[in-house]
Amino acid sequence: MTDVLNPPGPYALCEHHEELRAVIRELAAKEILPYAADVDEQERFPVEAYEGLTNAGFHAAHIGEEYGGQGADAISVCLMVEEIARVDATAALIPIVNRLGTQAVIRSGSAELKQRLLPAVASGEVSMAYALSEREAGSDAAAMSTNARSDSDTWILNGAKCWVTHAGFATWYTVMAVTNPEAASRSDAISAFLVHKEDPGFSVGPCTRKMGLRGSPMRDIYFDNCVIPADRIVGEPGSGLKIALGTLDHTRPLAGAQALGIAQGALDAALGHVKERRQFGKAIAEFQGVQFMLADMGTKIEAARHLVYASAAASERGDERRGFMSAAAKTFASDVALSVTADAVQLFGGAGYTRDVPVERMMRDAKSTQIVEGTNQIQRMVMARALLKG
Incomplete structure (x- = not known):
């Protein structure tokens, strides 16, 4: 280790x-x-x-x-x-x-x-989900309205979260909610809680119909005077936003790894196809234009792989650059994933636009990686702030 x-x-x-x-x-x-x-x-x-x-x-x-x-x-x-x-x-x-x-x-x-x-x-007895985003508080997570108030030996939650991956399947939910709306700083107003799927007042909405990752359930979740024990708060009251952002420093490399895997799978499929597909009497892999596309795809993937692994190591060892590196890895790898899968679809030609080959699914899945865990535009803001702070 x-x-x-x-x-x-x-x-x-x-x-x-x-x-x-x-x-x-x-x-x-x-x-x-x-x-x-x-x-x-x-x-x-x-x-x-x-x-x-x-x-x-x-x-x-x-x-x-x-x-x-x-x-x-x-x-x-x-x-x-x-x-x-x-x-x-x-x-x-x-x-x-x-x-x-x-x-x-x-x-x-x-x-x-x-x-x-x-x-x-x-x-494997239970599974988890993570609830941060709201309809009016996506990129601006601190603007959330879901709230929790202390009542003797319980907390009572009210509000809703959206785009919760594995909602309805998960047993436990890590939920961020406002506990001190009068706090001088919004970053001190939010706390983290654990909510169980059977807690009274908790419910889930219907599955969201998505472009990609269609087998992964994504739902809104609701808290209607949802009562949880007082000991289900995670960390100190008011530390929720710090906990949420710290979590993302550790998980954005995984989002980058997912994008990286999609890109690699698309390249693998494209390589197999261009070796077999024949036009003008020879395999299309022999055409220089195709070879240049493959070379660019491979270069981008290898660069993304190194950045993803480096960011993962930085997050684990507590490197002060981990915020920048995790945002950079997620952004670069997801941009690579969409670019590589689009090229893979192109290399398959007409077949690539059909559901009969996996690259069509991979391209739809790749798009999600530019959005989850903070859009790539937000990631660039995170990176710029880190650079400006030195």
């Missing part, structure tokens, strides 16, 4: 990382790839992927060994996400969303909350 967290350069890959890649790739080929097209077409949850990943312990491998998890380092988790997304980006959301939902508890939760939640997530 030391050579990962304190490498001589930005990061270092170890032998166990390459062994892990091989294991994940084999699992993905056997238990995820055969169902990917049907998951998208039927807009159904990837139950086969969930079962396969849970049985192997890859659904929440980031959880520490003391809680029954694998204690996987950040680069290992990115490798997992990349290899899963290479065949099905929807399935890759399983470890990503579990990381999103548990990160607040891991970093800021009480010992009791950790012991109550993390072993159950590690075993």
Whole structure:
């Protein structure tokens, strides 16, 4: 582990990382790839992927060994996400969303909350979701209106969250809500809570109809005088926004890894096609114009891969550049994903525009990576602020 967290350069890959890649790739080929097209077409949850990943312990491998998890380092988790997304980006959301939902508890939760939640997530008994965005508070998360008030030994939540990935499927939700509307700074007004799907006053809306990632349920969630025990607050009152933004520093590399996997999968499919497809008496792979496209696709992917891994290592070792690097990795990799998948569709020609080949699905999935965990425009603002601060 030391050579990962304190490498001589930005990061270092170890032998166990390459062994892990091989294991994940084999699992993905056997238990995820055969169902990917049907998951998208039927807009159904990837139950086969969930079962396969849970049985192997890859659904929440980031959880520490003391809680029954694998204690996987950040680069290992990115490798997992990349290899899963290479065949099905929807399935890759399983470890990503579990990381999103548990990160607040891991970093800021009480010992009791950790012991109550993390072993159950590690075993696959329960799953997590993360609720930050609202209809009028997306990029401007601090403008949220969902609120929580203390009442003796409980908290009472009111409001709604939108675009919650795995809502309706998840057991637990990490929710940000305003607890002190009179605070001098909005950043001190928000707190983090854990809400259970069976808490009174909690409900979920219908599934959102999405362009891509269609097998991953996304719903609004509602709090109507939702009552939770007082000990379900995560961290100190007023620390919620800091917790939320700190969570994203650790999970944006995973969003980058998902985008990276989509791009790699699209390139793999394109390479197979151009070697087989013949026009004017020869394989189209022999045409220089096609070769230039492939070279550019490969270059972009390799650059994105290094940035994703470097940002993951930076976030884990607490590098002061982690905010900039995680935003840069997510932005660059997602832009690469959309560019590469568009080129892959082009290389397939007319077939690429049909649902008969996977690159059409990959292009739709790639678009989401430019939006989730903060749009790429917001990421560039984050990066610019970091640069201006020095």
